[in-house]
Amino acid sequence: MSHTLNIYEPLSIEAIRAEFPILQTKVLYGGHPLVYLDNAATTQKPTVVLEALDEYYKTINANVHRGVHYLSQRATDAFEEARRKVASFINARYDYEIIFTRGTTNGINTVSSTFGRAFLRPGDEVLISAMEHHSNIVPWQMACEYYGATLKVIPMNERGELDQAAFATLIRGRVKILALTYVSNSLGTVNPIRDMIRTAHTYGVPVLIDAAQAVQHMPVDVQDLDCDFLVFSSHKIYGPTGIGVLYGKEEWLNKLPPHEGGGEMIKTVTFGKTTYNDLPFKFEAGTPDMSGAIGLKAALDYVDSIGIDRIQLAEEALMSYALDALSTVPGIRFIGEAEHRSGVISFLLAEHHPFDVGELLDKQGIAVRTGHHCCQPVMDFLDIAGTVRASFSIYNTPSDVDSLVTALQKAGRILG
């Protein structure tokens, strides 16, 4: 759908904002209109998604893949249509390479534990980067601990860019898998993952991409990237919470053992032995989140109706406006100044604690996130307690940025 749109045609932000009922919120203290700049944590939901959830429960709710009856077949059709939508959205070769998960974290844990069981042995290495979210650190640490492997880390510089020379050396070790974020949620860095995937493949190393902060901001094509696994969360791309996606190349998904045991992931069960189902069901034990998948489909349809290319252009323009505008705030220091950035701007205000700044912004109706953003190693490396983070989405406007700037100036004056 997106390719039929003129990507240079400006978005009608007012029309977009009207699709998101929650944006009408007035923040309790002082009745300030809500300025929502915490989109990296979770995005708000457009009416089409809310209606899809409502419609699902009102008209077709039934368990999937199990009943011959009318509702069950309708629910199954809608659920599988959602899978096809996800496959086409990220350009997977086959629908059955799409596994529904509970979210990014659950997707990474599915790969780390099954990959660990199948392939990690004492002396092996798992390679991650210095800017990973805890979700892409801890599961690998646990797998390494369990199987006697070692976790290696690609370092970054002060600007928040990965050290490519160090990567070129590290990948030549005994690396069994590279797990890397596409876009950093704490610094906004967009990593050159296509090149890094190509390098990893020259050493026969498969790559998992954490696309939690990428799919909502830029086109993601898994065949073009040639990644072996890719994960994201529905709730960060205008869809419901509780559901996410694990993409895996057929070849890799077939090599991994199942993650959880239960209904749906089996072909036959006796007390002596169970044989496992084919993809994608082998990785979907138990009743899946049917309404979530259908809500996610509605969200991806919504994104396609605008066009991810246009979203990318509009958000880049807004980011650039925000960087210029924020630069005028006395005492501001940007954290993360990579050349290629997306979605988030992290900063500190003079010597003030990020939490104090965040609280004063909240009092003025502005929602940002403060703290380590589940990236404690990033904060340790930069020797800071945390940052204030403004993160953007399609419904944010230059006027949101102006409100942030005014509120920061006021916070600066109050904090002295």
Ligand code: 7TS
């Ligand atoms: N990976 C990245 C890069 C993320 O930004 C997040 C969530 C996750 C993984 C985990 O996603 P989940 O949906 O499974 O929780 N990031 C954030 C954030 O920046 N603020 O709140 C959650």
